[in-house]
Amino acid sequence: MMVRMLEDDLFPSTPGKVKIERTHGASRKLQRCFASASTLFLWVLFVIALFASYLSFHSFVDTSSRYLSASWGGLHWERQIRASAVVRRPEGITVLVTSAAGFVGSHVSLALRHRGDDVVGLDNFNAYYDPSLKKAHKALLASHGVFVVEGDVNDAHLLAKLFNTMPFTHVMHLSAQVGVRYAIQNPALYVHSNVVGLVALLEACKSADPQPAIIQRK
Known part of the structure; x- marks a missing residue:
């Protein structure tokens, strides 16, 4: 009797019984495989989204830090630009003078202002010469109503902001690194x-509208 029961368990009388059980087992394995693959895919998407968020946040912080550290921009800055560029004679011109806090630039800016033209200066106040001299020139120009923007002529965003704020008719480009010996170093x-x-x-x-005429020293 016991032998008979074992034979029934090993060799079931119902046709296809073993095949059905094996089919269900394979189906469950496929389901587990697809479930694990879907989970892995979701994890990959999560990691990609997390990395993209990090890059976006890093870019935002970098842009914000550059904006906050900049010495230009804002409503008060724009008001200073417009107040400096006030026409004082008929047919006067509006001039952006680069290196306005230098020796030549400060004299040119004062001459244009005394003639009655609009003048806005631009200077990066580098340390090749004593910065205190340029600060003194800036104060002298300010006493004559000429505002000098502290910034680099290589800064495309600053230049675009300047030309958007004030429609300059001329640019007196005096900015240049001097000193032949230092050029070798x-x-x-x-x-x-x-x-x-x-x-x-x-x-x-x-890109400016109107396009200003450019005068550059040799």
């Missing part, structure tokens, strides 16, 4: 200031 700085800076200014003038 640091040629990259000369390329950055004298070549790249000029190209950035030309591009800004090309």
Whole structure:
């Protein structure tokens, strides 16, 4: 009797019984495989989304830090630009003077102002010369109603902001890195200031409306 029961268990009388059980087992394995693959796919999507969020946040923080550290921009800054560019004579011109806090630039800015033209200065106040001299020139220009923006001529965003704030008719480009001996020590700085800076200014003038005339010292 016991042998008979074992035989029934090993060899079921119902046809297809073993096949059905094996089919269900394979189906369950496929379901588990698809479930694990779907879970893995969701995890991959989560990691990608997390990485994209990190990059977006990093870009936002970097842009915000650059904006907050900038010495230009804002309503008060725009008011200073417009107050500096006030026509004081018929047919006067509106001039952006680069390197306005330098020796030549400050004299040119004062001469234009005394003639009755609109003048806005731009200078990066680098340390090649004593910065205190340029600060003194800036204060002198301010006493004559000329506002000097502290910024780099290579800064395309700054140039675009300047030309959007004030429709300059002329640009007096006096900005350049001087000193032949220093050019041998640091040629990259000369390329950055004298070549790249000029190209950035030309591009800004090309995009400005109206397009200003450019006067550059040799």
